[in-house]
Amino acid sequence: MKQNKYGFWHKVKKNRTLLLMLTPAVLFFLVFAYVPMAGIVLAFKQYNYSGGIFNSPWNGLDNFKFFFGSGDAWRVTRNTALYNIAFIIINNVLQIFAGILLFEVAGKWFRKITQTILFLPYFISWVVVGAIAYNLFNFDVGTLNVLLKGLGMQPIDIYNTASYWPLILIVVSAWKALGYGTIMYLAAITSIDTEMYEAAQIDGANIFQRIMKITVPNLIPTVIILVLLAIGNIFRGDFGMFYNMVGNNGLLFSNTDVIDTFVFRSLTTSNEIGMSAAAGFYQSLLGFATIMFANYAVRKYDKDRALF
Amino acid sequence: MKKVRKRADIDKITLSIIGYVTLTILAIFCIVPFLLVISASLSDESSIIEKGFQIIPSTFSTEAYRLLFEYPGEMLRAYGVTISVTLIGTVVGLFLTSMTAYVLSRRDFEWRNRFSFYFFFTTLFSGGLVPSYLLIINFLQLKDTLLVLILPMLMNVFYIIVMKSFMSSIPDAITESAKIDGAGDFRIFMQLIIPLSKPALATIGLFIALAYWNDWYNALLYISKSDLMPLQYYLYKMLGNMDGMRKAMMSSGAVVNSDLPTESLKMAMTIVATGPILLAYPFIQKYFVQGLTIGAVKG
Numbered sequence: 001m002k003q004n005k006y007g008f009w010h011k012v013k014k015n016r017t018l019l020l021m022l023t024p025a026v027l028f029f030l031v032f033a034y035v036p037m038a039g040i041v042l043a044f045k046q047y048n049y050s051g052g053i054f055n056s057p058w059n060g061l062d063n064f065k066f067f068f069g070s071g072d073a074w075r076v077t078r079n080t081a082l083y084n085i086a087f088i089i090i091n092n093v094l095q096i097f098a099g100i101l102l103f104e105v106a107g108k109w110f111r112k113i114t115q116t117i118l119f120l121p122y123f124i125s126w127v128v129v130g131a132i133a134y135n136l137f138n139f140d141v142g143t144l145n146v147l148l149k150g151l152g153m154q155p156i157d158i159y160n161t162a163s164y165w166p167l168i169l170i171v172v173s174a175w176k177a178l179g180y181g182t183i184m185y186l187a188a189i190t191s192i193d194t195e196m197y198e199a200a201q202i203d204g205a206n207i208f209q210r211i212m213k214i215t216v217p218n219l220i221p222t223v224i225i226l227v228l229l230a231i232g233n234i235f236r237g238d239f240g241m242f243y244n245m246v247g248n249n250g251l252l253f254s255n256t257d258v259i260d261t262f263v264f265r266s267l268t269t270s271n272e273i274g275m276s277a278a279a280g281f282y283q284s285l286l287g288f289a290t291i292m293f294a295n296y297a298v299r300k301y302d303k304d305r306a307l308f
Numbered sequence: 309m310k311k312v313r314k315r316a317d318i319d320k321i322t323l324s325i326i327g328y329v330t331l332t333i334l335a336i337f338c339i340v341p342f343l344l345v346i347s348a349s350l351s352d353e354s355s356i357i358e359k360g361f362q363i364i365p366s367t368f369s370t371e372a373y374r375l376l377f378e379y380p381g382e383m384l385r386a387y388g389v390t391i392s393v394t395l396i397g398t399v400v401g402l403f404l405t406s407m408t409a410y411v412l413s414r415r416d417f418e419w420r421n422r423f424s425f426y427f428f429f430t431t432l433f434s435g436g437l438v439p440s441y442l443l444i445i446n447f448l449q450l451k452d453t454l455l456v457l458i459l460p461m462l463m464n465v466f467y468i469i470v471m472k473s474f475m476s477s478i479p480d481a482i483t484e485s486a487k488i489d490g491a492g493d494f495r496i497f498m499q500l501i502i503p504l505s506k507p508a509l510a511t512i513g514l515f516i517a518l519a520y521w522n523d524w525y526n527a528l529l530y531i532s533k534s535d536l537m538p539l540q541y542y543l544y545k546m547l548g549n550m551d552g553m554r555k556a557m558m559s560s561g562a563v564v565n566s567d568l569p570t571e572s573l574k575m576a577m578t579i580v581a582t583g584p585i586l587l588a589y590p591f592i593q594k595y596f597v598q599g600l601t602i603g604a605v606k607g
Contacts, residue, residue: 011418017493018411022423025408026364028463031448032440033430039439053442061346098334105327114594117335120342123586127544128578132341134547135348135361141571143344148362175337187600206319229466232432240525244544268529273438280436288433308425 040284042277060287063278072262073279077235077286080258083166084234087173088227094174095181096223100215102182103189104207115186119179129176130244133168162255169245173238181226188222189215224298224305232291235259235283259283339519349576353569372569374574381532383580385535386542393457393538394520401462401516406509408463409471415480424472431465444530456530457538461519467512474508474599475501511599514592521585543581547574 012019014110039053046059067073090267098118101130102111121129134148137158145155158164200210237258248265259279266276299306323338343363348356352367359366376383406546408427412420440460450456478501501510537545 015417015419018414018417021407021494022411022498024404024462025427025468026423028404029427029430031443032451032460034436034445036439037433037474039435039442042438042442052446053439063457093419101331103324105331107328108323109326109330112593114331116590117339118331119589119593120338120586123518123589124582125524125540125543127522127540127547128345131543131547131578132345135575136341141356141360143361144363152487169507178334178338181597184600187597190597206316207323208319226361229431260437261370262544267438267441273442277436277438280438283435291432308428 013100040277042274042279043281045182045274046280047273047277051289052237059274061186063274063280066272066275067278067282072257073282075254076257076259076262076279080235080260080283083169083237083258084230086166086170087177088230090170091174091177091181091225092227094178094183096216096219098178098182099185099189099219100211102186103212103215115179118182121176122179126240126244129172129241130247133245137168159249160251162252164254165246165252171242172245173241176241184226185219185222188219192218221305224230225307228291228294228298228307231294232287234290235286237261241265311430313522345575345578349572349579351572351574356571359604369572371568373570375573376576376580382534382542383539383577386412386537386539387535389457390521390539391524393454394517397458397461397520398513398517400458402509402513404463405467405512405516406471406475406502406505407497409468409475410501412468413472413475413478414483414493427465427468441529451530452533452536454536457523457526457536458520460526461516461523464519467515470600471508471512475505478504495515506593507598509594509599510592514588517588518585539581543577 015027041222042053042056043063044060045053046062047053047056047058101113105111134142138144139145139155139157142158144158148155152190156164158168178184194217196214197210200214205213237260239260242256242258242261243264246252246261249256249267260283261281263276263279266279295306295308340363344361347363347365349372350368350370351362351365352369352371355365355367412424412427416418444450444456444460450459476546480502482500483496486500487567491499512564522540523538524544525541527538528544531537531541
């Protein structure tokens with residue numbers, strides 16, 4: 001025991017520079033990630049400003065009862081999960097496809113220019129995307145309706161019709177994430193050993209066989225990591241996207257309200273601190289359970305591919 | 309043999325055609341919205357109202373930009389806030405991210421897996437918005453300060469992971485030989501690892517800068533003073549406000565076509581708020597493919 005202790009301090013001393021170099025990051029995550037985790041107790045309290053987090057009275061599961069009883073819980077959970085599943089599948093397939101094509105086309109200039117253009121949407125803020133969407137879909141002067149009118153068709157009132165939004169949000173998400181993911185996969189493809197391609201060529205594999213038998217299998221580790229990380233966020237909406245595209249447009253909530261926008265609204269507009277903390281806790285728990293399950297599933301399939 | 313060759317050529321051509329066509333279509337999708345915005349910012353207001361947003365402006369006008377540069381007051385201040393926040397945040401954030409990543413990439417550091425998990429766990433579970441909000445407002449008292457725009461976004465686990473996997477690919481021999489020569493860990497990091505990590509630093513640096521430049525969420529939550537508003541939040545407010553103004557004007561029966569070219573002004577503002585960060589991209593692009601490998605994420 002004593003020797004162990006000596007050993008520990010000896011190791012600290014030996015690694016003191018490295019430990020010192022880690023200190024800022026350790027403190028940062030302590031304050032901005034671990035301390036808020038303790039704030040989860042709020043979900044079980046009836047928050048009031050004089051009492052604060054620690055001296056407000058407990059109220060058991062009332063906040064959760066209120067949240068689940070409001071009828072919003074199921075709607076926001078379903079929306080969040082369905083949107084994220086669609087984003088994960090569609091975005092990754094599109095990005096892998098574009099990454100492979102970008103790797104295979106010969107023209108150097110073409111490759112450079114398309115790569116740059118595909119990345120453009122990633123660079124603009126959701127505020128700007130919201131403005132662009134408004135230009136496209138606005139009832140009076142939006143490009144889409146101008147086109148429809150030009151073709152002699154009825155204009156559509158997108159900002160008052162919930163059923164258009166799943167499609168719009170999926171397309172916008174794919175559009176914005178395309179460049180980033182494509183480069184991610186391109187980087188992974190570039191690091192594949194070229195000898196494998198040469199060997200395949202000698203064996204008479206055609207270019208499509210090479211892609212299906214070498215490129216795609218070699219991308220699987222990257223896909224698994226990115227998808228696992230995305231699954232951890234499956235119950236977290238991209239707040240910036242939903243808020244700037246939809247805002248507080250209650251007419252669309254049935255198809256656009258996600259847990260994040262719900263929590264934000266209950267915190268800032270109706271000031272329901274306890275309930276929004278409960279909803280946030282519920283969200284974190286769901287996310288945690290999902291990633292644990294996904295990681296477990298990957299571990300079963302191949303131990304080395306799991307995140308932890 | 310010849311036949312096989314021919315097959316291969318045909319396959320190659322097919323793939324090229326698919327590649328060029330698909331990528332061109334995707335690229336058009338990615339660029340058209342930008343053209344719409346640029347064109348709208350250069351259009352005459354009345355033609356937008358009459359014909360909607362178009363890719364090529366039917367009547368050309370620089371009125372919106374003239375107005376914007378003639379009365380830059382608030383916008384200039386928002387620019388100042390964003391530039392300072394982006395500069396400070398990127399320099400400090402990149403330094404801390406790479407320093408942390410370096411320690412975690414050292415194979416001889418005994419506790420690297422434990423610390424990796426300490427960081428990684430924060431991506432699995434979080435306290436949620438409400439506790440963070442109360443922490444920042446009540447305990448740290450950061451409401452309406454520049455710090456609140458910088459601190460919460462200073463470090464991101466994913467960037468640490470990407471940086472760490474880049475640094476893991478630097479041969480250990482470099483660190484070891486420097487140690488034998490008597491260099492301390494911090495010196496090895498500053499003088500050897502940083503210069504060798506240029507692609508990763510450029511890539512992650514751009515992402516951090518981008519996050520700061522585009523941030524409006526922290527401002528939405530924590531900034532109420534108008535002189536601390538960053539650019540994107542200012543833009544967000546203006547887009548909403550001018551819209552409200554136009555609606556109010558319409559409902560009060562005023563002529564919509566008034567002096568203020570709201571639609572084109574909005575778009576000009578959008579361009580001015582986006583521009584600078586887009587300009588940085590082409591210079592850093594060449595490092596991207598090297599810098600973004602995430603092969604070995606695991607702790």
